[in-house]
Amino acid sequence: MFAIVRLNAFDRQRVAAARANLAEFDQLHSSQPGYAGSLTVELDDSKRMTINLWETEQDARAALQLLGPEVGRVLAPLTTAPSQLLGAGPVETDLTVAAPRL
Numbered sequence: 001m002f003a004i005v006r007l008n009a010f011d012r013q014r015v016a017a018a019r020a021n022l023a024e025f026d027q028l029h030s031s032q033p034g035y036a037g038s039l040t041v042e043l044d045d046s047k048r049m050t051i052n053l054w055e056t057e058q059d060a061r062a063a064l065q066l067l068g069p070e071v072g073r074v075l076a077p078l079t080t081a082p083s084q085l086l087g088a089g090p091v092e093t094d095l096t097v098a099a100p101r102l
Helices: 012-017 019-030 057-078
Strands: 002-010 035-042 047-054 079-090
Touching (some): 002 012, 002 057, 012 019, 012 057, 019 035, 047 057, 057 079
Antiparallel strands (some): 002 047, 002 079
16 A cells, blocks of 8 residues: 655635535545545644555556646645645555544
């Protein structure tokens, strides 16, 4: 498994107004080959750390080709600062239960 970890700062009002676009983006994201799920940690009112999980690094790279323009179109207008790539790499986990999606 491979993970991409990002820190994002969102404008909550813009996010609330864009629910339909976000749902469409989530569907596109989760339909990519090798997508294994995402974890989002709410750090405060505007900041989120997101961990996107992929079966392989190649899956993540291939998805980026399609998702990159959609991130610019859908997510970038909702942010208050540029997304920060914190890192990417192989995953080791002992998770036994998947958390419900909020």
